[in-house]
Amino acid sequence: MSEPFGTRLRRAMDERGPLCVGIDPHASLLADWGLGDDVAGLERFSRTVVEAVADRVAVIKPQSAFFERFGSRGVAVLERVVEETRAAGALVVMDAKRGDIGSTMAGYAEAFLRKDAPLFSDALTVSPYLGYGSLAPAVELARESGTGLFVLALTSNPEGPEVQHAVRADGRSVAATVLAHLAAENTGAEPLGSFGAVVGATVGDLSSYDLAINGPLLAPGVGAQGATPADLPAVFGSAVGNVVPNVSRGVLRHGPDIAALRAATAAFAGEIRAAVAGS
Numbered sequence: 001m002s003e004p005f006g007t008r009l010r011r012a013m014d015e016r017g018p019l020c021v022g023i024d025p026h027a028s029l030l031a032d033w034g035l036g037d038d039v040a041g042l043e044r045f046s047r048t049v050v051e052a053v054a055d056r057v058a059v060i061k062p063q064s065a066f067f068e069r070f071g072s073r074g075v076a077v078l079e080r081v082v083e084e085t086r087a088a089g090a091l092v093v094m095d096a097k098r099g100d101i102g103s104t105m106a107g108y109a110e111a112f113l114r115k116d117a118p119l120f121s122d123a124l125t126v127s128p129y130l131g132y133g134s135l136a137p138a139v140e141l142a143r144e145s146g147t148g149l150f151v152l153a154l155t156s157n158p159e160g161p162e163v164q165h166a167v168r169a170d171g172r173s174v175a176a177t178v179l180a181h182l183a184a185e186n187t188g189a190e191p192l193g194s195f196g197a198v199v200g201a202t203v204g205d206l207s208s209y210d211l212a213i214n215g216p217l218l219a220p221g222v223g224a225q226g227a228t229p230a231d232l233p234a235v236f237g238s239a240v241g242n243v244v245p246n247v248s249r250g251v252l253r254h255g256p257d258i259a260a261l262r263a264a265t266a267a268f269a270g271e272i273r274a275a276v277a278g279s
């Protein structure tokens with residue numbers, strides 16, 4: 001059986017630090033880089049980011065939306081990004097935020113978590129808002145293939161709370177329920193479970209939530225959305241050691257110069273290391 005994602009992630013975080021760099025080829029960034037808003041521009045952009053940082057960060061998170069926008073040729077670029085990233089030693093978290101009824105979810109799981117799939121990734125972002133149980137086929141395949149999931153719990157966008165903070169009949173919020181399911185998935189896993197939560201670095205006070213899920217916490221929102229590495233200890237408290245902070249535009253805006261992309265990545269990585277160490 002393959003080594004579980006959580007084990008591989010913990011090792012990568014220990015060796016390279018916890019930073020995740022997101023590859024989000026927005027049309028505006030392609031223009032800023034002097035590239036066309038076309039497949040050639042997409043390919044140049046994303047492969048430049050891989051060349052600049054995939055040999056030094058623990059995780060790369062390609063945002064599938066910006067590749068899918070170009071149809072099958074964009075998806076072909078995404079396949080190469082996945083392959084080159086893994087070859088450079090970083091783990092790939094595919095940000096496709098899939099979620100559907102269980103029988104269809106099985107198809108999405110096959111697309112990203114089955115070993116011989118063209119988009120086989122180390123982990124996939126998924127939405128539990130068709131009911132956590134609808135994700136069961138993805139959980140099952142992830143266990144088999146040594147991959148992981150990042151399940152949306154408390155997202156960084158301002159619209160999230162209307163769903164995620166909703167309180168159920170038993171008095172527990174929807175997001176707390178998602179976190180409890182993840183803690184159950186990760187029971188007994190060492191050194192870290194493979195079933196993570198997405199918890200935005202922008203969400204503010206989390207003291208009423210139990211983040212001790214024995215799994216990773218993917219934290220987007222650092223950089224362009226306003227959170228800083230220094231905010232992480234206050235937001236995540238004693239769970240900060242399991243946080244994988246994602247920075248996309250905060251790094252990408254420094255391209256296309258490879259040295260500048262590396263310098264921005266190193267600056268975020270250093271600030272994150274200092275914030276986590278000082279907490």
Ligand SMILES: O=C(O)c1cc(=O)[nH]c(=O)n1[C@@H]1O[C@H](COP(=O)(O)O)[C@@H](O)[C@H]1O
Pocket residue numbers: 022024063095125154155156157198199200220221222223224225246247248249250
């Ligand atoms: O799952 C995610 O990664 C995600 C969840 C969330 O709550 N908020 C959020 O911003 N994201 C993603 O994280 C990235 C953030 O990008 P920047 O704001 O440019 O750093 C984008 O790819 C978003 O789709």
